[in-house]
Amino acid sequence: MSLETRRRRAAWLFLTPALGLLTLFFVLPVVAGLALSLTDFDLYVVASPRTMRFIWLKQFVDVLRDAQFWNALRNTLYFVIVGGPLSVGVSLGAALLLNSRLVKARGLFRTVYFAPVLTTLVSVAIVWRYLYHPGYGLLNSFLSVIGIPGVDWLGDPRWAMPAIILLAVWKNFGYNMLIFVAGLQAIPGQLYEAAAIDGATSVQTFRHVTLPGLAPTFFFVGVTTMIGFFQVFAEPYVMTQGGPVGSTRTLVLHMYEEGFRWWRMGEASALAVLLLLITLLGALVQIRLAGGRR
Numbered sequence: 001m002s003l004e005t006r007r008r009r010a011a012w013l014f015l016t017p018a019l020g021l022l023t024l025f026f027v028l029p030v031v032a033g034l035a036l037s038l039t040d041f042d043l044y045v046v047a048s049p050r051t052m053r054f055i056w057l058k059q060f061v062d063v064l065r066d067a068q069f070w071n072a073l074r075n076t077l078y079f080v081i082v083g084g085p086l087s088v089g090v091s092l093g094a095a096l097l098l099n100s101r102l103v104k105a106r107g108l109f110r111t112v113y114f115a116p117v118l119t120t121l122v123s124v125a126i127v128w129r130y131l132y133h134p135g136y137g138l139l140n141s142f143l144s145v146i147g148i149p150g151v152d153w154l155g156d157p158r159w160a161m162p163a164i165i166l167l168a169v170w171k172n173f174g175y176n177m178l179i180f181v182a183g184l185q186a187i188p189g190q191l192y193e194a195a196a197i198d199g200a201t202s203v204q205t206f207r208h209v210t211l212p213g214l215a216p217t218f219f220f221v222g223v224t225t226m227i228g229f230f231q232v233f234a235e236p237y238v239m240t241q242g243g244p245v246g247s248t249r250t251l252v253l254h255m256y257e258e259g260f261r262w263w264r265m266g267e268a269s270a271l272a273v274l275l276l277l278i279t280l281l282g283a284l285v286q287i288r289l290a291g292g293r294r
Contacts (some may be wrong), residue, residue, distance in 0.1 A: 036269035043263035059270040069271070071246050072254040075161060079250065080229045083165040087225055091173045095180030114174035121171065125238035128167045129154065154240050157247035164235045164248055172228065176221045183217030184210070219290045223283055230279050251275050
């Protein structure tokens with residue numbers, strides 16, 4: 001047996017446990033979800049599996065005709081389009097500040113800003129729900145001090161989704177901040193020295209040196225943030241349960257209620273497939289834009 005053959009066998013020996021776990025907990029559930037999306041699996045099928053029927057694409061047609069689906073899609077796109085860029089912008093701003101030599105104890109600030117990422121989302125959402133309380137919430141108390149009338153943040157359809165976006169940005173920006181800090185530190189210092197010699201201003205240096213140097217980082221952060229924001233669930237589930245008047249009902253929350261509240265597993269699986277396709281479309285758009293910039 002040759003050395004190359006032994007190396008290949010050893011590689012497969014080490015890879016087999018990981019591949020087995022991926023197949024068991026990822027590949028098989030995905031295949032099962034795709035199969036369920038083509039059936040009318042519901043609560044009655046749980047009692048009598050023989051009654052399950054393959055209805056193929058009819059499940060997708062019914063979902064696309066459902067007004068609740070389009071409402072959930074609009075809310076999710078609103079969350080992604082507004083919250084995604086805001087989260088990336090806050091992360092970049094914090095990274096620029098922490099990468100500056102003017103800031104002391106940068107390690108401490110990095111730890112503090114990253115701490116919300118490590119906290120449990122459900123517990124954070126409960127705390128923020130009390131912060132938003134219209135009667136004794138800290139936010140309305142602060143507004144009353146400066147003479148601004150309080151707002152029913154989670155009870156007003158106009159403010160419920162912005163309130164949840166603010167929570168999501170605060171909760172998640174620390175992760176992207178560290179990635180931006182790493183990207184900033186990877187930009188060669190000679191480029192900044194050359195810009196200074198040429199007399200470039202801070203704005204010109206940021207535009208022509210920092211931003212081009214962060215292009216790969218922007219692409220990674222943009223795609224991962226978009227995927228995470230498309231999967232928003234815990235925030236509206238804990239804080240508003242999709243209300244008021246369905247203004248915070250997202251695709252994943254709609255999928256959860258269809259599958260685990262009403263036991264319409266076929267429809268929930270179809271929603272999962274559509275969410276996957278929408279997310280892939282968003283990723284392809286970002287890839288195309290990144291290719292155009294390059």
